[in-house]
Amino acid sequence: MSAVRIARLSEEPLDLDAHLRAVEDDASGAVTTFVGRVRNTDPDAADAVIALEYSAHPDAPAVLERIAAAAAEGTDAIVAVSHRVGRLDVGEAAVVIAVASGHRAEAFEVCRRVIETIKTDLPVWKRQVEADGTTQWKGLGG
């Protein structure tokens, strides 16, 4: 029987340990996590990303809950997932997922399904802030 323990949009920094604690269960032999972060490939380039600003549609929390439930449906996986909103600097986590399950294949597959569906379906947009002051809106799937 699957379960969703956390499915939340958050203005505060995301806490991986809190997500791990939320999926804690003695029957779980496998725990996977995914953290998606603001990355900086070339700090010296004019178009280097120095921050991302995330904003979410009011429906986003309900959509995130449905994404997590659908990813775990038909499995024994326990899921905790949060997506950050607001301004994030390089290195900060935009999304954190923890999945516990009896066996590793399921733990990996459910974790992957959650992030892939977030990328396609969660109504969250990001504005990229570059080193030269330029900003660019990015849609879903970024």
Place this chain on the structure above:
Amino acid sequence: MSAVRIARLSEEPLDLDAHLRAVEDDASGAVTTFVGRVRNTDPDAADAVIALEYSAHPDAPAVLERIAAAAAEGTDAIVAVSHRVGRLDVGEAAVVIAVASGHRAEAFEVCRRVIETIKTDLPVWKRQVEADGTTQWKGLGG
């Protein structure tokens, strides 16, 4: 350019945070982790697992290093992995893996390759201690 930051057999409890810190890198947009733990499916059954005792061949650390390097080869992934030896109670981690990479597909795939190859190739054996006092040796692939 891939890198292996930790590849270790450990008699001490495994520390996921230490593995996450070991793969820390501003250029990494995706971080995946896997923890394999001693699970207990039915605490009241006579054959319920109450502990596992892991022992390793002396070559195991070198094999683990090669497993991690091979899993990351040809990618930008940074890998940290440890396998526990000795007696583990239910809930304790037997293996901990952290992988950081530029993008999520690579982070998931390298993490999965590391654990799958550990299961087939790492010369570690486990003895299962059951609630009624029975012990059973389990080979690779368990």
